Amino acid sequence: MDELIKKINSIYPLKPDSLKLLLDEMHKIGLPKNKVLVEAGQIGRSAYFIKQGIARAYCEGKDNQITFWFGLEGDFVFSYNSYINRQPGYESIELLENSILYEIKDEALQRLFLENIDLANWGRKLAELELIKLEERYISRLFKSASECYAELLKNSPNLIQRIQLGYIASYLGVTQVTLSRIRAEIK
Amino acid sequence: MDELIKKINSIYPLKPDSLKLLLDEMHKIGLPKNKVLVEAGQIGRSAYFIKQGIARAYCEGKDNQITFWFGLEGDFVFSYNSYINRQPGYESIELLENSILYEIKDEALQRLFLENIDLANWGRKLAELELIKLEERYISRLFKSASECYAELLKNSPNLIQRIQLGYIASYLGVTQVTLSRIRAEIK
DNA sequence: TTCATTTTTTAACATTTGTAAAAAAATGGC
DNA sequence: GCCATTTTTTTACAAATGTTAAAAAATGAA
Known part of the structure; x- marks a missing residue:
């Protein structure tokens, strides 16, 4: 959990109380290679932090897939599109290796942003970066x-x-x- | 000023008080064609809203310029790079027409984000969009x-x-x- | 308008990238 | 190790884009 805290604070240093609020909503999970985290056409319900593994974001073309992003250890993963617009996204995200992630429900994240100015600025900084x-x-x-x-x-x-x-x-x-x-x- | 308020609220609806805080920091200015709003290597000290005119963001290449963004009426203009990192940016932004803008000092914007959760979330939404x-x-x-x-x-x-x-x-x-x-x- | 300057288009040829198909190499289950 | 499958490389040819230079068109100031 240490690298998660380091990463969070490197985006925007949080007060200990705010950090705790955020960490309390994040849960460690292991998921297998080829697991689809976000499926195009669905609303992404979670964001993830990659502790171990690789993720790949792609769109379906006419007769091929277009890969436009890779996530490695230390990266946050979320379908910007559906995370931000709360609409079904055009992109899918899958794991390329067996992975260990921290998950946070989108719902919880949005609630924290509205309740806590420290976290609202953290979310702002995350998007800006x-x-x-x-x-x-x-x-x-x-x-x-x-x-x-x-x-x-x-x-x-x-x-x-x-x-x-x-x-x-x-x-x-x-x-x-x-x-x-x-x-x-x-x-x- | 009406289109400015509309635009601000379309990003994230602000409470009247918060809106006023933001508007109080924005000042209308007219600037001529070819005016450089942000110069590569300098820190961008302001963000702008385009009421009338066009802006163009570009980088200097070896023997050419690379244009990567245009701003039209209703757009916000800022050097992401220097706005976000508070570092000299790699990009320049210039006006392609005589323009009318609303300017806000970066300093004021950052202060508002830290003081007001409504505006912090507005800033988050702006970056996300x-x-x-x-x-x-x-x-x-x-x-x-x-x-x-x-x-x-x-x-x-x-x-x-x-x-x-x-x-x-x-x-x-x-x-x-x-x-x-x-x-x-x-x-x- | 007229003229100098800037912008856009056209032409000819070189280079890069794409397509389709096959060969070679790597991978994974048994 | 062996074999089927997947991935990567190679080949030959086609299509797209770049480079350089010149011509045509548009622009703007006197």
Whole structure:
């Protein structure tokens, strides 16, 4: 539970009382590989913190899936779309490994935000930090070729490439698996 | 001021008292075309609401600029990066037309968030909504060809294409201006 | 209007990426 | 270890996009 507390406070330092309110709503669960945490078309009812494992968010295309996010140890997982809009989302999220998570019901989280200003600001900061992470990723893709994006990934998250199959990574980078193979062949 | 109040309440409905606190900190200003609201490398000290005009956010590349966001009437403008991290940002934001804005000092906004839970939740909701807007844009780009992205832009924001020069729009779509010209030629 | 400047389009060729199919390599259950 | 299945790489060709340069069109100031 220690890494969870560290992560929570790194987003926005909470007073001990506020932290306790939040922790009291979070429950540890183990879930198997391939478990779907959030299903497109359904409302996501929980958010998760990844203690151990990998998650993958994707959308269904005409004849393929588009992977647009990976979550690793220390990340929060939630369907932004359905978490924020309270509407069925377009994205699914599944586990790529047997995982250990802390779950919090969306309902509880929303209630805490309305009751406690410390937690409301924590929730604000969480969204803001996710926003700039996504913006950096968005801009990075406008700037860089697929090859450069792969090199960056290799540098910043080498374990990600070892633990996730390349088809998903290709999709994440916005290229086909054939192109990713070519890129990898060139680098060697 | 009416459209400003409408916009604020559409993000998250505020109690009249909270709304007043926020409005008291916002001041109407007129600024000319080409005015740089936020300069890369500096800390953005204000956020803005666009009453009239257009803004464009961009980064400097090696030998070009990458445009990654446009703001129109009814949008909020702020350098996420420097607004959130309180650090010099990588992005610049400039006006593409003579504009009328409402300005709020970052300092005042941060203070309000810490003092008033209603406004803290408003700020949370603002970040969350920006987050899903960006996510939708991000996913859309993974799915669609440049041609489809342009068609979508033409459908959803036709005035954007009339008011903004095509070089910026090409960059926003992630293609060269030559490619955008070809796409436009095909559609006709 | 006229002229200089900026913006947009077009053309020709090079490079990158996609598609489809097959081969090679890795994985997992028995 | 063996075999079926899945994943990754390779190949050949097609399509899309980039690069450079020039032409055409639009814009704005005198």
